Amino acid sequence: QVQLQESGPGLVKPSQTLSLTCTVSGGSISSGDYYWSWIRQPPGKGLEWIGYIYYSGSTYYNPSLKSRVTISVDTSKNQFSLKLSSVTAADTAVYYCASMVTEAPFDYWGQGTLVTVSS
Amino acid sequence: EIVLTQSPGTLSLSPGERATLSCRASQSVSSSYLAWYQQKPGQAPRLLIYGASSRATGIPDRFSGSGSGTDFTLTISRLEPEDFAVYYCQQYGSSFTFGGGTKVEIK
Numbered sequence: 001q002v003q004l005q006e007s008g009p010g011l012v013k014p015s016q017t018l019s020l021t022c023t024v025s026g027g028s029i030s031s032g033d034y035y036w037s038w039i040r041q042p043p044g045k046g047l048e049w050i051g052y053i054y055y056s057g058s059t060y061y062n063p064s065l066k067s068r069v070t071i072s073v074d075t076s077k078n079q080f081s082l083k084l085s086s087v088t089a090a091d092t093a094v095y096y097c098a099s100m101v102t103e104a105p106f107d108y109w110g111q112g113t114l115v116t117v118s119s
Numbered sequence: 120e121i122v123l124t125q126s127p128g129t130l131s132l133s134p135g136e137r138a139t140l141s142c143r144a145s146q147s148v149s150s151s152y153l154a155w156y157q158q159k160p161g162q163a164p165r166l167l168i169y170g171a172s173s174r175a176t177g178i179p180d181r182f183s184g185s186g187s188g189t190d191f192t193l194t195i196s197r198l199e200p201e202d203f204a205v206y207y208c209q210q211y212g213s214s215f216t217f218g219g220g221t222k223v224e225i226k
Contacts, residue, residue, distance in 0.1 A: 037215075046207065046217055046218070046219045046220050047164065047209075047217040048217070049214070049215040049216070049217070060214075062214070062215075063120075063214075096164075098163075100211075103150070103211070104169060104211065105152075105169050105209055105211050106154075106166065106209075107166050107175070109163035109164060109165075111162075111163055112163050
């Protein structure tokens with residue numbers, strides 16, 4: 001069974017870049033079985049999909065965030081990463097990494113990590 | 120973008136009662152690519168239903184999904200204490216969007 005674990009700074013200053021990594025265990029990113037996503041949830045609010053990456057490096061982003069988002073993959077470490085630039089307080093959220101197969105919902109999720117944007 | 124509207128916002132029920140949650144899409148969800156998740160405080164969402172009506176692995180049969188096009192329903196036939204949580208619908212037919220959630224609370 002696939003397991004995912006987010007890691008990264010819990011506090012980011014406004015205008016800086018948020019960087020998170022998701023480490024995958026129980027399966028290989030290189031297998032090509034899954035697409036690897038980032039999803040976020042502001043405190044007390046709903047869920048927002050950020051984007052996904054395939055092991056080949058192909059990506060697909062939420063149009064509302066596309067200008068600020070970069071998702072990358074490191075198959076040698078079985079990790080994928082999120083960078084969100086020019087952050088504001090509105091980017092404060094729990095960030096989840098998750099997996100999905102083609103034409104399917106998100107089946108495996110990390111536990112989530114809270115990132116607060118504050119000076 | 121397909122907007123999903125969930126209703127009601129909060130459902131107050133007692134254990135043993137039936138819960139009916141609604142999810143309406145702003146346009147037709149292709150191939151019934153509609154999922155339901157359960158989220159408890161401090162936890163990640165858990166997939167319950169995919170393809171509008173198929174239960175995910177390990178999900179009890181008191182959870183059922185139905186609907187097509189723009190109108191979908193999640194039904195919990197008899198609420199157990201562990202079912203009190205927030206439920207989200209999500210479409211994955213055209214990019215990915217989530218509904219705003221329905222909180223099922225103990226009456």
